[in-house]
Amino acid sequence: MRTLFAAGAALALLSLTACGSTGGSAAPSATSTAPGQATTTSAVAPPSAAATPATSAPVSQPQAAPSKPASDPRCVPADDALVSRVESGFSESGLSLINGTVINSGPVTLVGGSTVDASGKVKNRSDVWVMSNGTVYASTGGARNTTTFAKASDAPLRISPGDERVQALDACVVNLTR
Structure with missing residues (x-):
């Protein structure tokens, strides 16, 4: 040396x-x-x-393993009452909501979670519902397909699945399932 x-x-x-x-x-x-x-x-x-001599090669640095994407800081765990309110609208018996997460956004509360069947098998990894004035609306496709709630993108809310808050909450729930 x-x-x-x-x-x-x-x-x-x-x-x-x-x-x-x-x-x-x-x-x-x-x-x-x-x-x-x-x-x-x-x-x-x-x-x-x-x-610098031409024969010297650059020293390679070890690459850090990619980290899990950070969840949105607005995401917080959903209380049991909100989860129960969403579960009350499931159109198929035996479904339940796990990983319940919310984003409170002024006059609306967005509720997200993973839908599982009675055996615990995941039916939908992440879905989002929007609550306004005590009424629940289904935002994402899985939410619309597994519950009887009206679409959040229709009047009076007009909150589409592409809304930034819906996307942020969906990402938070997905991160909880990794």
Whole structure:
């Protein structure tokens, strides 16, 4: 290891010397004399891009494993009353809602979760309903297909499945299932 370091240092010094002899910037030098000994030292200037040997390869850094996407900070766990209210609209018996999550957004509350059957098998990984003035509306496709609630995209709400809040809540529920 020392030999490799010494060889690298010598190569760097030679490169700097070559730069100085071709009109490049040379570092100032100083001479000091100790009793019975003469020593010459040269300040080493930082290597420039031109002084870097062509044989040196860039050092690769280990790649960090991708992290789980962060959920929206507005997402909070749904209380049992909200989950029960959504479950009351399931059109098929034996379905229930897990991973209940909400985003409170002014006059509306968005409720999301995963729909599972009686055996625990996931029917829909993530669906979103919108509550306004005590009325539940189905927003996403699975919510519309598994419950009897009116569509949130119709009047009076006009909140589409592409609404930023619906998408944010859907992402939060999906992240809970990973």
